[in-house]
Amino acid sequence: MKNYFQNIWQSITTLLIGLGITIKHMFKARKGNVTLQYPEEKWPRPERNIGFDPKNYNIIRSKLHVDIDDCIGCRKCERACPVGCIKIDALKVPKETDLGLTSSGTTKRLLISRFDIDMTECMFCNLCTYPCPEDCIFMTGGPNSEKQPLDYEYSQYDRSRLIFKFANVTKNDIRRITTAPPVQQEIL
Amino acid sequence: MGFLENRFEDNIITAKLDQILSWARSTSAWYFQFGLACCAIEMMATAASRHDLERIGMMPRSSPRQADVMIVAGTVTLKMASRVKLLYDQMADPKYVISMGSCANSGGPYSRQGYHVLKGVDQIIPVDVYVPGCPPRPESLIEGLLKLQDKIRKERPLTKKK
Amino acid sequence: MIINQKVSDILEVKFPGVVILPDEPHNDFIQIHPEKWKEIAKFIKTDSELKFDSCQCITGVDLGIEDGLEVRYNFHSMQLKHKIEIRIAVERKNPSIPSIEQVWRGANWLEREVYDMYGIRFKGHRDLRRMLLPDDWKGWPLRKDYKTPNIYNGMKIPKVRKGWD
Amino acid sequence: MGLVHAEEMTLNIGPQHPSTHGVLRLKVKTDGEIISEITPVIGYLHRCFEKHCENLSYEQVIPFTDRCDYIAAMNNSFGYVLAVEKLMDIQVPERVEYIRVIMAEYNRIASHLLALGTFGLDVGAYTPFLYMFRDRERILDLFEITCGARLLYNYMWVGGVSHDLPLGFMEASYRFLDEFEKNINEYHNILSYNKIFIERSADVGIMPKDVAIDYGVTGPNLRGSGVKWDLRKDEPYSIYNRFKFDVPVGTGIMGSVGDCWDRYWVRAEEMQESIKIIRQALDKIPREGNVHEALPKKVRPPKGSIYFRTESPRGDLGYYIISDGTPTPLRVKMRSPAFTALSALSEIATGWMLSDVLVILGSLDIVLGEIDR
Numbered sequence: 001m002k003n004y005f006q007n008i009w010q011s012i013t014t015l016l017i018g019l020g021i022t023i024k025h026m027f028k029a030r031k032g033n034v035t036l037q038y039p040e041e042k043w044p045r046p047e048r049n050i051g052f053d054p055k056n057y058n059i060i061r062s063k064l065h066v067d068i069d070d071c072i073g074c075r076k077c078e079r080a081c082p083v084g085c086i087k088i089d090a091l092k093v094p095k096e097t098d099l100g101l102t103s104s105g106t107t108k109r110l111l112i113s114r115f116d117i118d119m120t121e122c123m124f125c126n127l128c129t130y131p132c133p134e135d136c137i138f139m140t141g142g143p144n145s146e147k148q149p150l151d152y153e154y155s156q157y158d159r160s161r162l163i164f165k166f167a168n169v170t171k172n173d174i175r176r177i178t179t180a181p182p183v184q185q186e187i188l
Numbered sequence: 189m190g191f192l193e194n195r196f197e198d199n200i201i202t203a204k205l206d207q208i209l210s211w212a213r214s215t216s217a218w219y220f221q222f223g224l225a226c227c228a229i230e231m232m233a234t235a236a237s238r239h240d241l242e243r244i245g246m247m248p249r250s251s252p253r254q255a256d257v258m259i260v261a262g263t264v265t266l267k268m269a270s271r272v273k274l275l276y277d278q279m280a281d282p283k284y285v286i287s288m289g290s291c292a293n294s295g296g297p298y299s300r301q302g303y304h305v306l307k308g309v310d311q312i313i314p315v316d317v318y319v320p321g322c323p324p325r326p327e328s329l330i331e332g333l334l335k336l337q338d339k340i341r342k343e344r345p346l347t348k349k350k
Numbered sequence: 351m352i353i354n355q356k357v358s359d360i361l362e363v364k365f366p367g368v369v370i371l372p373d374e375p376h377n378d379f380i381q382i383h384p385e386k387w388k389e390i391a392k393f394i395k396t397d398s399e400l401k402f403d404s405c406q407c408i409t410g411v412d413l414g415i416e417d418g419l420e421v422r423y424n425f426h427s428m429q430l431k432h433k434i435e436i437r438i439a440v441e442r443k444n445p446s447i448p449s450i451e452q453v454w455r456g457a458n459w460l461e462r463e464v465y466d467m468y469g470i471r472f473k474g475h476r477d478l479r480r481m482l483l484p485d486d487w488k489g490w491p492l493r494k495d496y497k498t499p500n501i502y503n504g505m506k507i508p509k510v511r512k513g514w515d
Numbered sequence: 516m517g518l519v520h521a522e523e524m525t526l527n528i529g530p531q532h533p534s535t536h537g538v539l540r541l542k543v544k545t546d547g548e549i550i551s552e553i554t555p556v557i558g559y560l561h562r563c564f565e566k567h568c569e570n571l572s573y574e575q576v577i578p579f580t581d582r583c584d585y586i587a588a589m590n591n592s593f594g595y596v597l598a599v600e601k602l603m604d605i606q607v608p609e610r611v612e613y614i615r616v617i618m619a620e621y622n623r624i625a626s627h628l629l630a631l632g633t634f635g636l637d638v639g640a641y642t643p644f645l646y647m648f649r650d651r652e653r654i655l656d657l658f659e660i661t662c663g664a665r666l667l668y669n670y671m672w673v674g675g676v677s678h679d680l681p682l683g684f685m686e687a688s689y690r691f692l693d694e695f696e697k698n699i700n701e702y703h704n705i706l707s708y709n710k711i712f713i714e715r716s717a718d719v720g721i722m723p724k725d726v727a728i729d730y731g732v733t734g735p736n737l738r739g740s741g742v743k744w745d746l747r748k749d750e751p752y753s754i755y756n757r758f759k760f761d762v763p764v765g766t767g768i769m770g771s772v773g774d775c776w777d778r779y780w781v782r783a784e785e786m787q788e789s790i791k792i793i794r795q796a797l798d799k800i801p802r803e804g805n806v807h808e809a810l811p812k813k814v815r816p817p818k819g820s821i822y823f824r825t826e827s828p829r830g831d832l833g834y835y836i837i838s839d840g841t842p843t844p845l846r847v848k849m850r851s852p853a854f855t856a857l858s859a860l861s862e863i864a865t866g867w868m869l870s871d872v873l874v875i876l877g878s879l880d881i882v883l884g885e886i887d888r
Contacts (some may be wrong), residue, residue, distance in 0.1 A: 307508055
């Protein structure tokens, strides 16, 4: 009998303790509010964060980006990718052709005719960005956020639009560059 | 809005029935609580305190009969594929599918040697929005859901299709 | 190292000729013949000096098309706090090995998984079905000569995706 | 009241069921409400992890190990990396060791928070889930400022870690730990000592010591049964022998030893111990150091094999790696702790009511990604 009432008493008190905590939270809701009002507020959270300066560590992993002008076609990222979501076609060009320099001063020897990244397959492991000798492939945001703004909002209605094509040469360009020098030699 | 507009007092809004229907559908798209793999944890995080999906009118439902949106969150294996299809068939019209994360989009990391992984959930059910990421950040998922809401809002359920 | 020597010595006394001596002098496993495996398992579980009361891991291994299959067991003793690895080689054609499912209950699922992946039959296992793959799956996927099927139940398993070569 | 004998009925729970933790199917034979037989059917998330390992190089496997146990990704890659390092005989810098321990323990807290929160959901308590996710998000924030990812990090590398700790990590950590310690008491008040919760979980699903050992159950589930076995203490790997912490075991405070409440309690106490370890590690960590110092040029272990165990939040996580001297492993087998824990379910859940099954399942804290691999 005593046990019976003790049980009732215990359940009431423990419930009230729990309720008290909830009510306490309700009243400090404005100050301790943790919800991020997403479309209006964006990461990094404007205030109420956990005490770091978001300017320093904005290294969230999001869309892969390639500065195609800097790419020398070494294919290191393609080999490092565990899933094979990067496809590169690099064409050999005759020695006389000048493809320009990268931003760090390396001479480009290969013509990048195709640089596709399939973001539906990417597993965001970041492994492709480390071996790049020219630092031209990177995840947007982070230290590269000046080059390319952070972008993690790119859902699509169609899957094929998630394959990003970075190569900027047209078929005509390829034909012109790869075939032009032999023609010149004939003239000479 | 035709001849009815500006003929009433200020606090009366007129709209086409079509628009009202699609607006109502879009703002109360209840999703089907159906986690498969890693993305399910992010889906839980999206529904939990930090991101709070109920802000945009989305509530988790445990039964496919009560749900409008199915979030395929995670890898669909061949053993699971027939069940996913079954669950999709059980949902009442109008129904929408969000493919969340790389695995549901195209098999993702498991698409190369995965002998037991379905290469993209769109092989078995139609997908409305693809949310990339592995797993997508909760913000990305919310953005995908907002995109879906846009899509629903543009629908005209009563207008005859040409 | 010491425990391997001890185990092989004890086993050599109890079951002569069962331990295959490895080529290299120092190693951390013992290799045994599969014939009396169930009796040996019972013995090493109950023997007061060994007391391997926990079956940690059962690994099926395909060492290559020529070398054949192997099953490797990792045991651990919660009381005496030592561990041992036991290797048993099985032939590639029609592989089978005595089951230890009734000795350690935890071995039940672990053996089923090895069967699922390598097709190694565990003689005496009371419930030897596929574990992870569906029941109507064909082939043993972790063998080196396994070829991924193109279609299963009407669902395509393409090697290469469309528009991507 | 006499027992009502009903016809035997076969019930099917899952693969889609709001209370199963992932895509698990339970074939349940019931006698009225009493379970007479329960058979878990797994494999709905079999993602061919081991096949992938045989086709990828050692570094490329690490993101896949993350995806096996997606709740405690740091711990999973930690175990794999340690195994490969032992195979290659690499000594990593002091700072890396400390960073790894800090990250692993943080992830243990995050994993236990999720386990306890969803356990609360299974029992019917929704509020603790929201509170625990609040704290879990803050741990994920710490991971995010460190390596950029929220859930699957690819942070541990063979011979190092991918990023150094960012500026301000220490302060943020201390601040989080101070607040979190207070919150744990809150959780105890709101969930652990709640009478309804105790009635649902105490004396339910008792796992005796010998059954647990026979099935190879490890981790908090084993400790809940009263066995003091923790690899961090008994077989210290990395630098765990430098820290002072206790190993909480279930003592049957609310019921008998090895019930669901004990398993819950062990997890709650382990969070306290993890806080202790993190605090010590934050105090002792060398302030300077290059985390990429010991990265090998090429990860190519010599011929041989290794079975290496670490203590993940779910128990002994073993990696069996066979190397044939090439950059690709010949075989990587993962001994998953949740796999063995689930295999014991049919033993411990038989004889209980149908509604208790989901409580028992929740208390085992399984992750299907790790079970099916």
